Every structure is written in C-alpha cells, then in structure tokens.
Amino acid sequence: KNEVEQSPQNLTAQEGEFITINCSYSVGISALHWLQQHPGGGIVSLFMLSSGKKKHGRLIATINIQEKHSSLHITASHPRDSAVYICAVFSGGGADGLTFGKGTHLIIQP
Amino acid sequence: DVKVTQSSRYLVKRTGEKVFLECVQDMDHENMFWYRQDPGLGLRLIYFSYDVKMKEKGDIPEGYSVSREKKERFSLILESASTNQTSMYLCASNRWRPNEQFFGPGTRLTVL
Numbered sequence: 001k002n003e004v005e006q007s008p009q010n011l012t013a014q015e016g017e018f019i020t021i022n023c024s025y026s027v028g029i030s031a032l033h034w035l036q037q038h039p040g041g042g043i044v045s046l047f048m049l050s051s052g053k054k055k056h057g058r059l060i061a062t063i064n065i066q067e068k069h070s071s072l073h074i075t076a077s078h079p080r081d082s083a084v085y086i087c088a089v090f091s092g093g094g095a096d097g098l099t100f101g102k103g104t105h106l107i108i109q110p
Numbered sequence: 111d112v113k114v115t116q117s118s119r120y121l122v123k124r125t126g127e128k129v130f131l132e133c134v135q136d137m138d139h140e141n142m143f144w145y146r147q148d149p150g151l152g153l154r155l156i157y158f159s160y161d162v163k164m165k166e167k168g169d170i171p172e173g174y175s176v177s178r179e180k181k182e183r184f185s186l187i188l189e190s191a192s193t194n195q196t197s198m199y200l201c202a203s204n205r206w207r208p209n210e211q212f213f214g215p216g217t218r219l220t221v222l
Contacts (some may be wrong), residue, residue: 033211100154102150
C-alpha cells in the first residue's frame with residue numbers, strides 16, 4: 001500500500017508570498033493529484049500529473065517520478081488561496097480509489 | 111460541468127439506526143467512490159464501484175455496505191450506525207482510471 005506524506009501540515013503566510021507544499025509517496029504510481037478543499041466546501045481537483053510540470057494561473061505542480069516526490073507552488077498568494085491542499089496518488093493496484101495524504105492547511109493573511 | 115450531488119449536507123442519527131447516504135452523478139461515469147474524511151486521518155476509501163451492481167471494498171469497509179442499481183447512483187448504507195461512524199462522507203466519480211475524480215459536497219454525519 002502506498003504511503004503518502006505531505007509537508008508541512010500547517011502553513012501560515014502573508015499575502016504575496018511564494019508557497020510550496022510537498023508530497024512524497026513510497027511506491028511507484030500511475031498518476032498524482034493535487035486537490036483543494038475550502039472550509040465547509042467540497043473537494044476540487046487542481047491538477048492530475050504523471051510527469052513533468054503543469055501550470056494553471058498562479059498554481060504550478062511538479063513531479064519527480066524517480067524521487068517519488070511532487071510539489072505544489074502558489075505564486076503571489078492571496079487570502080482566497082486559504083484552504084486545505086491534498087495530495088493523492090493512484091497506484092493502479094488493488095482498490096482503485098486514490099490514496100490520500102493528510103492535507104496541508106494553508107492560511108494566507110492579508 | 112460534471113455534477114456530483116449528495117442527498118444531505120448534514121445528518122444526525124441515533125446509534126443503531128440504519129442510515130442511507132445517496133450520491134448521484136450526471137456525467138455517465140463508470141466509477142463511483144465513497145470516502146470518509148476524519149481530522150488527522152485524511153480521506154480513506156470505504157467502497158468503490160466500477161459498474162452497475164459491481165462493488166469493491168476499499169481500505170475501511172467494515173460497518174458499511176453499498177448499492178449501485180443504476181449507473182448514476184451509488185448508495186452508502188450504515189446497517190446499524192455507531193458513534194465511531196461520525197464523520198464527513200464524500201462521494202466521487204470518474205470515467206477512466208486514473209482520471210481526475212469529481213467530488214460531491216460531502217455529508218457531515220453525526221451519530222449520537
């Protein structure tokens with residue numbers, strides 16, 4: 001079973017700062033997802049990636065398959081970025097759901 | 111837009127009651143999932159289904175059962191609710207593995 005570790009667990013930063021959230025996993029995967037969950041809200045998918053890098057607006061996700069590591073970056077952070085960010089991996093074996101990290105609780109202060 | 115809906119946002123039940131949580135998706139997705147989310151534990155897979163009437167156990171199926179009689183609807187059943195089943199329950203669906211999953215808004219269940 002894949003083990004997914006995220007760091008940091010909690011992060012408070014000032015508006016405008018560059019944010020990095022890290023995710024590492026123990027077993028080779030088919031795909032990695034970054035998800036966002038606002039307080040009281042549902043979960044939305046930000047990225048799905050299996051190699052390289054993806055960018056959407058101020059969000060950038062990278063993955064290094066050899067090192068079993070991914071990062072989510074937020075440039076020019078804004079208070080509306082405050083949310084829980086969850087890394088999830090699909091290993092392709094056994095149960096076909098995702099294996100989730102415990103999430104990173106991000107607070108951006110004005 | 112894909113829409114995944116869940117029957118209730120908040121639910122309060124008593125110990126021993128039978129509880130039904132329903133999930134409906136409108137994009138003809140083959141795969142549907144039930145997760146529970148608990149502080150400090152993250153999201154954990156309870157059951158999933160890859161076709162009508164098909165189901166597979168996830169990581170924590172004990173105390174739960176599921177039903178998928180129609181492609182768009184996936185129900186989670188707590189046969190006899192217990193206090194340790196108090197949690198946030200999230201439904202998700204997708205078309206192909208390992209494609210992006212679309213999540214419902216969640217049902218916060220409290221068992222007294």
